Amino acid sequence: MAEGAQGAQDVQAGPRGPLARLRATGGRTRAALVVAAVAVLAVVLLAWRYYAVRESTDDAQIDAHVSPVSARVGGTVLEVLVKDNQRLEKGALLVRIDPRDYQVALARAQADLAENEATARAARATVPLTSTTTNAQETGADSEVAGAEARLAAARAQLREAEARERQTAADVERFKPLLAKDEVSRQQFDLAATAADAARAGREAAAAAVSGAEKAVSAARARLTQARTGREQVAIVDARAASSAAKADMARAAVEQATLNLTYAEVRAPVAGIVSRRTVEVGQVVQAGQPLLALVDLDDVWVTANFKENQLASIKPGQPATVAVDAFGGRRYRGRVDSIAAATGARFSLLPPENATGNYVKVVQRVPVKIVLEPGQDREHRLRPGMSVVPTVLTR
Numbered sequence: 565m566a567e568g569a570q571g572a573q574d575v576q577a578g579p580r581g582p583l584a585r586l587r588a589t590g591g592r593t594r595a596a597l598v599v600a601a602v603a604v605l606a607v608v609l610l611a612w613r614y615y616a617v618r619e620s621t622d623d624a625q626i627d628a629h630v631s632p633v634s635a636r637v638g639g640t641v642l643e644v645l646v647k648d649n650q651r652l653e654k655g656a657l658l659v660r661i662d663p664r665d666y667q668v669a670l671a672r673a674q675a676d677l678a679e680n681e682a683t684a685r686a687a688r689a690t691v692p693l694t695s696t697t698t699n700a701q702e703t704g705a706d707s708e709v710a711g712a713e714a715r716l717a718a719a720r721a722q723l724r725e726a727e728a729r730e731r732q733t734a735a736d737v738e739r740f741k742p743l744l745a746k747d748e749v750s751r752q753q754f755d756l757a758a759t760a761a762d763a764a765r766a767g768r769e770a771a772a773a774a775v776s777g778a779e780k781a782v783s784a785a786r787a788r789l790t791q792a793r794t795g796r797e798q799v800a801i802v803d804a805r806a807a808s809s810a811a812k813a814d815m816a817r818a819a820v821e822q823a824t825l826n827l828t829y830a831e832v833r834a835p836v837a838g839i840v841s842r843r844t845v846e847v848g849q850v851v852q853a854g855q856p857l858l859a860l861v862d863l864d865d866v867w868v869t870a871n872f873k874e875n876q877l878a879s880i881k882p883g884q885p886a887t888v889a890v891d892a893f894g895g896r897r898y899r900g901r902v903d904s905i906a907a908a909t910g911a912r913f914s915l916l917p918p919e920n921a922t923g924n925y926v927k928v929v930q931r932v933p934v935k936i937v938l939e940p941g942q943d944r945e946h947r948l949r950p951g952m953s954v955v956p957t958v959l960t961r
Contacts, residue, residue: 619880620957623931624870626890628950629862631836633658635851636829639665644847646840652860656834659845659857663830670823677816684813687806705788712785716778723771730768733761838862863946867938868900870956871910871931879960880905886936889955890948898948899939902958906933934958 639661646658736757743749838860845857868888888898909930911918936956
């Protein structure tokens with residue numbers, strides 16, 4: 565018994581006993597746990613520092629300018645000169661529409677223009693001619709009035725002279741009557757005085773008739789002067805007709821320009837450089853003005869529309885650098901920067917914006933579109949396509 569107790573005591577107290585080894589193992593485990601905790605804390609701290617200055621979203625896609633190409637005039641399609649996904653330069657011929665109707669319309673408009681221009685030239689030439697004729701007529705009528713008035717004055721003077729002669733000869737006859745009764749004058753002298761009185765009376769009547777004729781001539785001359793002066797209004801009328809003809813010529817000229825434009829619109833050309841997409845036009849199809857034919861996608865100017873949550877926008881500002889990971893290329897990253905932040909949430913521009921005043925309000929975190937542009941030269945191969953899903957990350961500090 566004494567030996568057994570002694571052995572147990574030796575086992576516990578020995579420098580290499582199981583208890584010593586257990587204590588040593590526990591110490592190493594605690595040290596490992598401490599090291600692991602420190603490592604985890606360091607990783608968490610690093611991760612926090614990394615993500616604290618970055619904002620990311622997977623609700624984002626590539627955007628680009630998509631230019632719809634529509635027919636400007638109606639007609640039958642004669643040729644379609646492009647294929648789907650074909651790259652074109654600006655001004656390239658896309659579709660040719662039957663131009664014959666527009667050629668006829670142009671010829672008719674040109675003929676109308678020639679006719680209206682001829683009418684306008686004739687009207688313009690009539691204005692100075694009418695003005696000159698009117699002035700001459702007015703001047704002649706004015707001179708005629710002056711002459712008639714002068715003749716009237718002369719006739720009145722002759723009438724006064726004839727009246728004076730008539731009075732004188734009548735007085736002579738009256739003086740000769742008592743003398744003839746006393747035989748102090750001869751019958752011949754009395755008859756001569758009576759004849760002179762009759763002649764003076766006839767002269768006076770003739771002078772009065774001349775005055776009446778001269779007055780009528782003056783009235784007629786004044787009427788012709790009044791009529792001649794109305795020629796000024798005639799000149800104004802002719803001038804207005806000339807202006808109307810000139811306006812009609814301008815309208816016909818505008819019609820020619822419109823017909824020329826319609827003829828050029830029969831050839832549909834690319835408004836911008838891009839890739840043909842959504843082609844719906846075929847040869848033989850009858851298209852109407854404004855009907856969509858195809859779309860051109862400009863891959864030289866693409867950007868990212870990232871829909872960030874509204875609580876992510878506090879630290880996002882224009883000009884901050886960003887990286888864009890593209891799903892289609894295995895997460896390939898492109899460099900860019902924040903260009904601008906939309907003025908409203910995406911829901912506000914939806915077809916049916918939410919109405920929160922209905923009593924069934926449920927708070928939903930809204931998303932605001934943020935435009936991210938790529939740095940120059942990031943997509944030289946033009947591999948990015950509108951609609952591709954991407955994951956942008958904005959470095960906020």
